[in-house]
Amino acid sequence: MTVAVVTGATQGLGLALVEGLAQRLSTQDTVYLTGRDLGRIGEAVESLPAGGATVRSELLDVADPASVTRLATVLSERHGGVDVVFGNAVMRVGPDDDPREIVGPYTDVNNFGTTRVMRAFAPLLRDGGKLLVVASSLGTLHYLAPVLHDRFDALTSLDDVDKTVANWRDAVADGSARGGAWPGFVNIPSKIGQVAAVRALASTRLAGDAERGILLAAVCPGMMNTPTSALWWDVSTAPTPATAAVPLLDLALSPTDPDHYGQLIRYGAVLPWAPG
Template sequence: MSKIALVTGANQGLGFALAEGLARRLGPGDVVYLTGRDAARVARARERVSGAKADVRAHLLDVGDADAVEEFARELRNRHGGVDVVFSNHYLRTVPQDVPAEVIDAYVDVNNLGTTRMTRAFLPVLRQGGRFVVVSSSLGRLRELPEGLRGRFDGARTPEEVDAIMLAWRDAVREGRAAAEGWPGFINIPSKVGQVAAVRALARQRRADDLAHDRLLVAVCPGMIDTASSRPWFDMTGAQTPEQAAVALLDLALEPGFDPRLYGELVRFGRVLSWS
């Protein structure tokens, strides 16, 4: 059976490296969907793919549009019978000059609600042996939050509960209450914790069935990558290229079998990062 793969946020950076890497490592008859929310940029990215063995198809997908995400999942189920690899990699870029209250609505909608939209739509069509990988960060650990906030995420049992926490945080940022409530000023931290918490909540629901069918749901930290998203925030000394960072993620998604201890966890270079 042909393998079907999908990458969100794939027109540049790590997303493009993942899509190109999948296209090179999969074979004839397999399909890689290179997706993003700007049709022209997605089309240009498709033209830049080199060395592809699999069929690479550009597809417009805005993870902020729940109907579009659900429709694409139905399309892949009807066309291919499901999907084998999903890299949920989309990210709304910010810069230090941005005012958090002015960008927080779009930031949460894409980076957090977009993640749960993807899991809600595509996990049900993930075939046996499938891999669903949420690209996150080592900042997505409870240790990055003040102790008083950790229980909100650690106690969340469903992705809907996590979404509610993220929306409450969004409102606090928008209304200028976040600092008084103890939230970090760097909005990337609560957002990444929310991503990992959503994966962990889903894993509680799905673990037994997924492991019985060789399906992996996991959040990953790819390590520091020299990209346009990272440069304004971090020192890039020693940072990986997107192509270098993609290798460990592609290995996780494509190599047969996996350590069940990775299931539902945040993983960096094949090792679990402690949640707490």
């Protein structure tokens, strides 16, 4: 029996990933649709078409360490492990938001929430399992000033990644980031932090995961036509979340490609981490 978990799954890409997993898996399998609001979780489950895998709802607030630990414990006791994890929970930011005011909760969900999920669920992966962090093509050093590359490059633990993200968060919050080389768009360092977290964890697990066919990777779904994206760009011709989910589902349910391990993947291809 396959067990899959999607965080941030009550709308948009997360909901599309749950629906796609349910349709592709069998009636013997289970997909967990998670979110931090019981009402929205229930509505999301009810919105899905019948057939395929069983979709179960579970509370999960990635900003709450106890919530992440609780769900990991529940699924370990209930199933003995998991096969697919999509780390998709995200706090959205708009053009009118003041980075100094939102960077705290923003990083607590997008970055520290990501590393919490990785710490809790990576040990639960069964042979052939996949843990995929939904990031962005912005999550590479190409979008960061060269003077800042060493902040994220070659980090070897999730603790190191968290410290780097915390230092950036604090610089944004106190305004000092504005006088330095940091980009004003908080999404860029945040996404780089997510990919750096994948790379750091992968560096510690490579040998064992290779033997067991496990994949840790970051994934880029590309631009999507969503209300949040529309605040920043013209997305009228961009794919829907359902369409954008397809290559991510292909990656999650196909045999593991060793070349994808620890990398950022877009449309099945590796995006280079650093210039050159």
